[in-house]
Amino acid sequence: MNKPTLPLEPVESFDYVIFGATGDLTMRKLLPALYRRFAEGQVPGDSRIVGTARSPLDDESYRERVRAALREYIGADEIADTTLNRFLGMVHYVSLNGADASGNWPALASLLDSGAGRTKVRVFYLATAPDLYGDIARNVAEKGLRSETSRIVLEKPIGTDLETARKVNDGVGRYFPEGSIYRIDHYLGKEAVQNIIALRFANPMLERMWDSESIEYVQITAAETVGLEGRGGYYDGSGALRDMIQNHLLQVLTVVAMERPSSLDADALRDEKVRVLKALKPLDPRNLRANVARGQYVQGRAGGKPVPAYREELPGEAPSRTETFVALKAEIDNPRWRGVPFYLRSGKRMPEKVTEVVVQFRAGEPGLFGEARPGSRLVIRVQPDESVTLPLFVKHPGHGFGLEEVDALSRPAGPERARYRDSYEGLLLDAVKGSPALFVRKDETEAAWQWVTPILENWRESHEAPDAYEAGTWGPDSARELLRRSGHHWVEDAAA
Ligand SMILES: NC(=O)C1=CN([C@@H]2O[C@H](COP(=O)(O)OP(=O)(O)OC[C@H]3O[C@@H](n4cnc5c(N)ncnc54)[C@H](OP(=O)(O)O)[C@@H]3O)[C@@H](O)[C@H]2O)C=CC1
Numbered sequence: 073m074n075k076p077t078l079p080l081e082p083v084e085s086f087d088y089v090i091f092g093a094t095g096d097l098t099m100r101k102l103l104p105a106l107y108r109r110f111a112e113g114q115v116p117g118d119s120r121i122v123g124t125a126r127s128p129l130d131d132e133s134y135r136e137r138v139r140a141a142l143r144e145y146i147g148a149d150e151i152a153d154t155t156l157n158r159f160l161g162m163v164h165y166v167s168l169n170g171a172d173a174s175g176n177w178p179a180l181a182s183l184l185d186s187g188a189g190r191t192k193v194r195v196f197y198l199a200t201a202p203d204l205y206g207d208i209a210r211n212v213a214e215k216g217l218r219s220e221t222s223r224i225v226l227e228k229p230i231g232t233d234l235e236t237a238r239k240v241n242d243g244v245g246r247y248f249p250e251g252s253i254y255r256i257d258h259y260l261g262k263e264a265v266q267n268i269i270a271l272r273f274a275n276p277m278l279e280r281m282w283d284s285e286s287i288e289y290v291q292i293t294a295a296e297t298v299g300l301e302g303r304g305g306y307y308d309g310s311g312a313l314r315d316m317i318q319n320h321l322l323q324v325l326t327v328v329a330m331e332r333p334s335s336l337d338a339d340a341l342r343d344e345k346v347r348v349l350k351a352l353k354p355l356d357p358r359n360l361r362a363n364v365a366r367g368q369y370v371q372g373r374a375g376g377k378p379v380p381a382y383r384e385e386l387p388g389e390a391p392s393r394t395e396t397f398v399a400l401k402a403e404i405d406n407p408r409w410r411g412v413p414f415y416l417r418s419g420k421r422m423p424e425k426v427t428e429v430v431v432q433f434r435a436g437e438p439g440l441f442g443e444a445r446p447g448s449r450l451v452i453r454v455q456p457d458e459s460v461t462l463p464l465f466v467k468h469p470g471h472g473f474g475l476e477e478v479d480a481l482s483r484p485a486g487p488e489r490a491r492y493r494d495s496y497e498g499l500l501l502d503a504v505k506g507s508p509a510l511f512v513r514k515d516e517t518e519a520a521w522q523w524v525t526p527i528l529e530n531w532r533e534s535h536e537a538p539d540a541y542e543a544g545t546w547g548p549d550s551a552r553e554l555l556r557r558s559g560h561h562w563v564e565d566a567a568a
């Protein structure tokens with residue numbers, strides 16, 4: 073068997089232009105990802121990273137910020153001074169209001185066109201508020217910055233509901249063809265999420281059992297221990313449904329539920345994913361509580377320490393109805409999945425940081441070995457550690473037919489297995505390579521919003537507050553009730 077390795081060949085030289093270059097996302101995720109790829113030899117030294125934002129900085133002062141950020145967000149033992157200095161040599165800064173046509177575009181254009189600039193791959197990465205995306209795309213195009221090989225990467229969120237998502241998509245789509253628009257969802261960059269595709273379609277045994285006849289329900293959980301982390305301004309206008317479910321968890325659901333694609337090409341994959349999103353059964357707004365639980369954390373504990381309530385973490389005194397937890401029951405109305413609940417949940421201030429997919433197979437018949445054996449449970453752990461487990465019953469060694477459970481499928485992954493430490497690393501280079509398979513197509517985003525928007529509207533109109541849950545717990549009782557009604561329970565309750 074060949075040992076699987078990630079291709080680490082260098083990509084071709086590029087210019088990465090980041091809008092929002094002084095922001096948290098750029099400093100915490102984008103630049104560390106580019107640095108690591110550079111340090112491991114994938115980024116040619118004549119590439120350039122051009123930061124833009126309104127702050128009046130020059131190359132040197134911006135480089136100092138980048139240096140500090142890399143030291144903060146990448147472990148000191150991972151940074152060699154010589155490598156860091158070479159990386160910083162690739163970094164430039166142009167002070168620019170991306171939404172303003174009279175901004176300093178000539179300076180950016182002349183920097184990009186200098187040297188071999190026009191022949192390089194050019195990636196525009198939009199890491200500002202999304203309501204600026206249309207204006208930035210227009211200015212990039214009208215100021216002549218788009219080249220033959222340009223791509224534009226859009227950070228989430230693409231809008232805050234269906235209408236605003238369409239506005240963002242149409243705004244950018246006026247200046248860039250869909251084939252060059254890369255909507256990033258960092259969950260698709262996670263090794264274990266990609267592995268679901270391999271597990272499902274490289275194992276005929278699993279592939280044949282992957283339907284309502286064999287599977288009783290699926291749970292997809294993304295739990296975080298953190299609270300607001302200073303992002304209250306953004307989060308309070310968003311909430312867990314927009315922040316995690318509409319994008320990341322629905323993307324994971326598409327990978328779990330899609331039909332076999334005709335190939336691994338971007339459009340073949342995305343055609344199948346969008347079919348799943350379009351087959352999601354609309355939730356009945358008159359009976360929403362039967363299918364959706366939402367919560368907001370109150371004081372409790374995290375990491376063994378007392379932590380404040382969500383409302384206390386927000387600036388100002390105003391009460392908030394923003395949900396920090398959502399659990400919902402989705403159904404996919406197609407022949408493969410009809411009648412199989414897909415339980416999705418995500419929350420802040422949960423007892424542990426864990427993202428996993430649990431596929432619960434149906435129970436067996438009673439008889440030969442006494443009572444009916446519970447159905448097997450395939451657990452695909454995405455993070456913090458990556459693993460795939462499928463316990464099966466075997467005969468206990470010795471006389472008689474006592475049974476015991478053993479792990480039939482197990483792929484524990486220590487850090488040594490994961491070549492990319494962060495999912496942005498692979499995705500940022502995929503944009504350079506012109507490989508959009510792990511990015512979200514316009515119709516996918518809009519189909520996801522189409523399904524989610526009525527829930528948001530219902531919450532807005534109902535004026536009901538989210539259910540309280542103590543920080544450090546698995547969410548409000550309503551989340552457990554949601555499954556209990558169908559005779560199911562969350563995986564941690566099953567283990568208790
Ligand atoms: N932070 C995170 O972990 C994540 C963030 N996101 C999303 O990414 C986007 C950026 O987030 P984040 O970095 O946290 O936000 P920040 O507020 O930290 O940064 C915003 C950036 O945009 C720049 N900016 C604002 N207005 C303009 C303008 N008119 N022209 C050019 N630049 C401008 C700001 O710089 P200046 O003021 O100097 O212009 C700053 O660099 C948001 O949409 C967010 O929702 C998505 C996933 C995770």
Ligand SMILES: O=C1O[C@H](COP(=O)(O)O)[C@@H](O)[C@H](O)[C@H]1O
Nearest residue numbers: 228258294296315316320427455
């Ligand atoms: O997009 C987001 O994701 C993070 C969680 O990402 P993960 O890779 O750590 O699971 C979440 O904290 C943040 O609120 C959200 O905007």
